[in-house]
Each structure stands twice: as structure tokens, then as C-alpha cells.
Amino acid sequence: MNSFINESNFLKGNNAEDLASKFGTPLYVYSEEILRNRMHNVSQVITKYPYTANYSVKANTNINILKLAIEENINCDAMSVGEMTLLLKAGMPEERIFFVPNNVSEDEIEFAIHNGIMTSLDSLCQLERYGEVCERLGLNEDDNARRCAVRINPGVGAGHHEKVVTGGKKTKFGISESDIDKIFEITKKYNLKIAGINQHIGSLFMEPTPYLEAVKNILRISERFGKLDFIDFGGGYGIPYHKLDDEKDFPMEDFKAKLEVILDEFVEKVGYVPLFKSEPGRYCVAEGSFILSRVHAIKENNGIHFAGCDCGMNVLVRPSMYDSWHDIEVIRDGKIVNRENLKTLTVCGNICESGDLLAKDRELPEIKKDDLLAILDTGAYGWSMCSTYNSRPRPAEVMICKDGSVKEIRRRETIEDLMRLF
Ligand code: LLP
Numbered sequence: 001m002n003s004f005i006n007e008s009n010f011l012k013g014n015n016a017e018d019l020a021s022k023f024g025t026p027l028y029v030y031s032e033e034i035l036r037n038r039m040h041n042v043s044q045v046i047t048k049y050p051y052t053a054n055y056s057v058k059a060n061t062n063i064n065i066l067k068l069a070i071e072e073n074i075n076c077d078a079m080s081v082g083e084m085t086l087l088l089k090a091g092m093p094e095e096r097i098f099f100v101p102n103n104v105s106e107d108e109i110e111f112a113i114h115n116g117i118m119t120s121l122d123s124l125c126q127l128e129r130y131g132e133v134c135e136r137l138g139l140n141e142d143d144n145a146r147r148c149a150v151r152i153n154p155g156v157g158a159g160h161h162e163k164v165v166t167g168g169k170k171t172k173f174g175i176s177e178s179d180i181d182k183i184f185e186i187t188k189k190y191n192l193k194i195a196g197i198n199q200h201i202g203s204l205f206m207e208p209t210p211y212l213e214a215v216k217n218i219l220r221i222s223e224r225f226g227k228l229d230f231i232d233f234g235g236g237y238g239i240p241y242h243k244l245d246d247e248k249d250f251p252m253e254d255f256k257a258k259l260e261v262i263l264d265e266f267v268e269k270v271g272y273v274p275l276f277k278s279e280p281g282r283y284c285v286a287e288g289s290f291i292l293s294r295v296h297a298i299k300e301n302n303g304i305h306f307a308g309c310d311c312g313m314n315v316l317v318r319p320s321m322y323d324s325w326h327d328i329e330v331i332r333d334g335k336i337v338n339r340e341n342l343k344t345l346t347v348c349g350n351i352c353e354s355g356d357l358l359a360k361d362r363e364l365p366e367i368k369k370d371d372l373l374a375i376l377d378t379g380a381y382g383w384s385m386c387s388t389y390n391s392r393p394r395p396a397e398v399m400i401c402k403d404g405s406v407k408e409i410r411r412r413e414t415i416e417d418l419m420r421l422f
Helices: 016-023 032-043 061-069 081-090 107-112 124-138 177-189 209-225 252-270 280-287 318-322 414-418
Strands: 029-033 051-057 076-078 098-099 118-121 147-151 193-198 230-232 275-278 287-300 304-309 328-332 343-348 356-366 372-375 396-400 406-410
Touching: 016 029, 016 287, 016 372, 016 396, 029 032, 032 051, 032 061, 032 280, 032 396, 061 076, 061 081, 061 252, 061 406, 076 081, 081 098, 107 118, 107 124, 118 124, 118 193, 124 147, 124 177, 177 193, 193 209, 209 230, 209 252, 280 287, 318 356, 328 356, 328 414, 343 406
Parallel strands: 029 396, 051 076, 051 275, 076 098, 098 118, 118 147, 147 193, 193 230, 230 275, 304 343
Antiparallel strands: 029 287, 287 304, 287 372, 328 372, 343 356, 396 406
16 A cells, blocks of 8 residues: 555545644644544444443543544443543443453542442452452442452463563463452452453454454353353454555454354353453554654664654654554655655654664655654554653644544643643
8 A cells, every 4th residue: 555644535635734834743643534433343343242342541542532432332441540530521421431450549449439430350459459448438238339340361362562461371460260269259258249250362463363262261261150241352453553565454354253153152051141342442543543743854874864753752652662563654745755766764753762763674765854754553552652751742633523624632732731740
């Protein structure tokens, strides 16, 4: 593919150079159409049985994107009080929020209870703590908050990098199958009721086999719990980060068909139908954004050709943190430069670290000073992992709406914002 931006009609007639001059760079640019489309896709993963997709908001918590999730009829999972607050502020009803934390304080648990949000506990210690909070609050035995969930470690992991594999023997997440009897001891002690179980094997797989294996596994484990209200299989569906090299999409249709066969067998065996859930983050939002960045310098150092832009690791940390690949399109005079006459270039940011690289030895069209770069697929774990490192304010975000209008959905942070904390 020569250009994802052109082929997807991402800008709907808007010009990248105009966006850059109006809103400045670096700038996160979103497509309402792509975001809605991907959210709709995940809402259809299971159609034969009761199902909800929970968008995992850690991928992107812009309140305007959370509102799209509400409109597209998907629920959400949250990891922190901040994420729950943003969801409530966006107008997400509490019964559509699932709190899936790790190592949280009593205050955080209490926040979820006070707001009527279902919590999943991911260790025996946290389950015990949840029980203690219920006792301390003097909740009645039949109080809804005594219903909670537990996160099971599926024993299988997958992901694009060791740092994002969350299932399997070596990770900090979830309760092992061998500890299930201890779950029942704790629930008995504190009059808790396990309403559902959840798992998450890790983030970004393009080949669904490990996920499907983990689904079979959690369904088998679920039988230990008797009838459950819900069983949540977790997220992790990948997106093609190498789309300019024609990488294929996650095989959604094939995945859905295989999943349905597994669910059929389960339902037939156990004789009841729980609500099934999944927790996709990246799939919903990654492809719905690119970062527009200005090239400020080019140079050759010992045979390496560098293009230095204003998208540092403070704006997009994934390449430095996980060696992640993001495709890059070059824009000159408002037009995408064709992918021909390629040169080997290293694209870097403006941060004081040698690891501040967006692309190393990448075949790209020639990049000139003052060109714009579009760094693709940055809607997931992009802005949400931004920092103010080197005291650089965090970037603005704009949405290209379905009708082609442009809406600023987060203003650029200012130096004054940074000073306000002192
Ligand atoms: N559910 C739970 C419990 C999770 O921990 C995660 C992601 C998800 C769902 C959503 O996973 P997704 O569908 O987005 O793969 N910062 C890393 C990814 C970290 C994922 C953390 N957990 C990255 O930029 O690749």
C-alpha cells in the first residue's frame, strides 16, 4: 500500500499542512469513522450468545473516544480510579464498567463499591482485601457489592513483547488454577459471591490459536464455579502495524467462527448460557489515529542518515519501550510523498536520549527539513502513555469527524500547566 492515509480517506478532504499550522505539531489526529468501525467490529465478535465487548480504556482514555464507545454500545474496563472517573464523566453507566485492577488500595476498591462498579480481584490477597472492605463498610449480606469477579491466570500467554504478556507462569497477573479452592475459602469467610471470572493472555497477537486455547481453558475452569453470570476472555486482538508492507488484518471472521464452535460445545456440556465478554483495547483504537510531526533537522553521522522530528519518546514511547514498529508516511507541501526511490533513514525525536528513535534503518522516501511525518497506528497506547519528559507539554488531539469537520478533542498542554503543580 502506498498510503494508508489516502486509501482510508482518513483526512476527508482536510489538508495535513493546514492541520499542522492550525493546531501545531506534534498532533494526534483521529478518524471518527475508523474508530466507530473498529468498535462496531468488536461488538460483533459473538452474535449467537449474549455478549459484550469491554473496550479496555487504558489504550486511550480521551473522553470523546469514551463517548464513541458508549454510542457504539460497547462496555468498558478500567484499571484505576482515574479511568473509572473518566468513564463516569463520559456518561458510561456504572453497570457497563468493569474494574480490572492489579494491586490496589482499599480506597480504590471503595471507590468502585461506592460507584456500583463490579470489580475483579486478581490475587487471593486482593480478594481478602475486598472482603475486608465489605465488612468495614457494614454491607448487608445481599448487598450487590458482595458480588465480584476473580481474574484467573490462564497458564497461557501471548503478545508482541515479553513486557506485554500477561498470562502464563512468569507474570504477576491473575490467580492460578491450583488456588481455586482458596478462593472459595475467602468468599465463604466474607459472604462474597463470584459473579464472573476473567482472564487476559497478553497484548497483540495476529494468530488467534493461543487465545482460543485460553478460551477453552477458562471455560473448563469455569465449571469449578458452578453457574456464573459472566465469563470474560480478555483482549489482545492485533492490528497490522506493517500495513504499508501489506500485512493482513487480524483474521476476525475465521476467529469468530472458531470461537463459536468452542462456545457451542461448552453450552451444550454445561447446560446454561452465561454472558460472554472480551476486553479489546488496541483493536478498537490503534488504527484510528496517526501523529503528525514536523521534521526540524536532517543530518548524516558516520554514514547514518537521521531525520529529527518533534515526535519524541515523550509523545510516542512504544518504539523506545518495546522496539515497536509504526509505519511512517512522508508529507511534503500537504501531499503524501510516493513510496519510491527509498533511502535508508533513521527517524528520531527531540528528547535527550539515544534511544529516542521512531524508526531505525528504515526504507523511506527521502525526508527533507520542514516535511511533515505521519506516524501511523498510534491510537492505542499513544497519548495514554505520553509523558512530559524533558518538560515538554503533551500534544493536542484532533478528531476528523464523519462529516469532514475537525474538532479539537484535547488542547495542547502548556508550560503553565506544567508549572501549576509547584
Ligand atoms: N484487559 C486487560 C486486563 C489488560 O491488561 C489489557 C492490556 C487489555 C485488556 C487490552 O489489551 P489489548 O486488546 O489492548 O491488547 N502498552 C502496551 C500494551 C499493554 C497492554 C496492557 N494490558 C503496548 O503499547 O503495546
